[in-house]
Amino acid sequence: MLKRHISLKSLNTFGFDVEASMFMPVADTEILHNVWKTNLLTLNSPLILGGGSNILFKDNYPGLVLQNLIAGMEVVKETEDHVWLRCGGGEVWHNVVMHTIRHNWGGLENMSLIPGTIGASPIQNIGAYGAELKDVFENLEAFDMWYGKMVTLNAEDCAFGYRDSLFKQAGKGRYFITHVTLRLNKKPTVNVRYGDIAATLEQWGISKPGIADVSRAVIHIRSSKLPDPAVLGNCGSFFKNPVVSKETADALCTAHPDAKRFDQPDGTAKLAAGWLIEKAGWKGFRRGDAGVHEKQALVLVNYGNATGAEILSLAREIVEDIQIKYQVTLEMEVNTR
Numbered sequence: 001m002l003k004r005h006i007s008l009k010s011l012n013t014f015g016f017d018v019e020a021s022m023f024m025p026v027a028d029t030e031i032l033h034n035v036w037k038t039n040l041l042t043l044n045s046p047l048i049l050g051g052g053s054n055i056l057f058k059d060n061y062p063g064l065v066l067q068n069l070i071a072g073m074e075v076v077k078e079t080e081d082h083v084w085l086r087c088g089g090g091e092v093w094h095n096v097v098m099h100t101i102r103h104n105w106g107g108l109e110n111m112s113l114i115p116g117t118i119g120a121s122p123i124q125n126i127g128a129y130g131a132e133l134k135d136v137f138e139n140l141e142a143f144d145m146w147y148g149k150m151v152t153l154n155a156e157d158c159a160f161g162y163r164d165s166l167f168k169q170a171g172k173g174r175y176f177i178t179h180v181t182l183r184l185n186k187k188p189t190v191n192v193r194y195g196d197i198a199a200t201l202e203q204w205g206i207s208k209p210g211i212a213d214v215s216r217a218v219i220h221i222r223s224s225k226l227p228d229p230a231v232l233g234n235c236g237s238f239f240k241n242p243v244v245s246k247e248t249a250d251a252l253c254t255a256h257p258d259a260k261r262f263d264q265p266d267g268t269a270k271l272a273a274g275w276l277i278e279k280a281g282w283k284g285f286r287r288g289d290a291g292v293h294e295k296q297a298l299v300l301v302n303y304g305n306a307t308g309a310e311i312l313s314l315a316r317e318i319v320e321d322i323q324i325k326y327q328v329t330l331e332m333e334v335n336t337r
């Protein structure tokens with residue numbers, strides 16, 4: 001049902017006090033077909049909202065916000081080694097992860113506790129602790145808002161990259177992702193190579209971890225490092241880790257031997273954006289209610305009444321400063337509206 005002038009304050013994890021001119025909860029695909037028959041989608045720049053954990057509203061949204069509430073999880077195929085789980089796009093990502101852990105289906109454990117919905121997970125090919133959505137992705141179903149019909153897209157169609165996909169490029173604003181199907185491992189092996197997972201498990205005296213142990217470790221580490229949006233408004237990492245040429249990385253590491261770099265198979269290098277921002281002196285910076293988190297420089301925070309425009313202005317200052325100091329261009333991970 002179409003609603004007007006709805007507050008989005010509790011629907012975005014920055015907690016910005018903005019409103020949508022029009023708002024419609026979408027619990028099934030039929031609603032999308034029906035709305036398409038009107039001119040609502042063509043005339044009102046529809047914005048799809050999941051958990052609001054990767055979106056920065058600069059101001060009130062003057063168009064139509066479609067909130068994805070499509071629920072459900074079902075096994076659609078099974079072999080001796082794998083299971084294919086089809087999920088409604090409005091399902092909370094972490095609930096899906098917990099569901100798979102309970103069944104001992106491997107693949108999502110390193111991505112425990114990422115906020116948001118599974119319907120949004122392909123947008124930036126979410127990832128954490130050495131795992132990415134694309135590793136377990138089978139396909140997605142989406143409502144094509146240009147042509148008013150359902151389509152199925154596989155991994156190749158989605159053009160997944162590092163925090164990137166078709167949906168941030170040529171397909172931006174075109175598809176409403178209604179379902180995602182994941183391919184999970186019934187005989188899981190664990191990956192504890194990233195971050196502090198191995199150290200945490202060792203500290204807990206776990207020498208042969210299963211996926212439930214890895215998930216617990218990831219939850220423990222994330223909870224100690226990242227601010228809880230329920231307590232302090234934020235969208236997680238505000239910037240992507242910049243991927244630069246070998247020459248740029250070499251120059252940076254020569255000047256700053258403590259710089260963090262991760263060499264990529266294609267010869268480029270990924271730099272730690274958090275390290276650059278911290279090194280440049282921004283960690284813990286605060287102007288009004290907009291700030292850089294005191295423990296994690298990659299996270300911009302809203303201490304209460306900051307606006308999206310204020311956070312964005314701070315982000316731009318940081319980008320400019322990093323460019324001047326290190327000749328590295330930071331790119332935002334968060335979507336702005």
Ligand SMILES: Cc1cc2nc3c(=O)[nH]c(=O)nc-3n(C[C@H](O)[C@H](O)[C@H](O)COP(=O)(O)OP(=O)(O)OC[C@H]3O[C@@H](n4cnc5c(N)ncnc54)[C@H](O)[C@@H]3O)c2cc1C
Pocket residue numbers: 013047048049050051052053054055068089114115116117118119120121123124125126127128167175176177178226227228229234235236237335
């Ligand atoms: C504390 C914190 C930690 C985080 N950690 C990580 C992390 O480790 N790794 C990581 O990758 N991300 C992380 N994020 C970012 C965020 O959780 C993910 O990007 C998540 O996938 C966003 O889901 P959402 O439902 O909240 O999307 P929203 O914020 O609602 O939307 C994000 C974008 O996707 C679009 N969109 C949403 N749903 C759909 C749909 N069904 N169809 C089409 N377009 C859609 C929106 O229009 C918007 O452009 C973190 C965020 C927070 C707050």
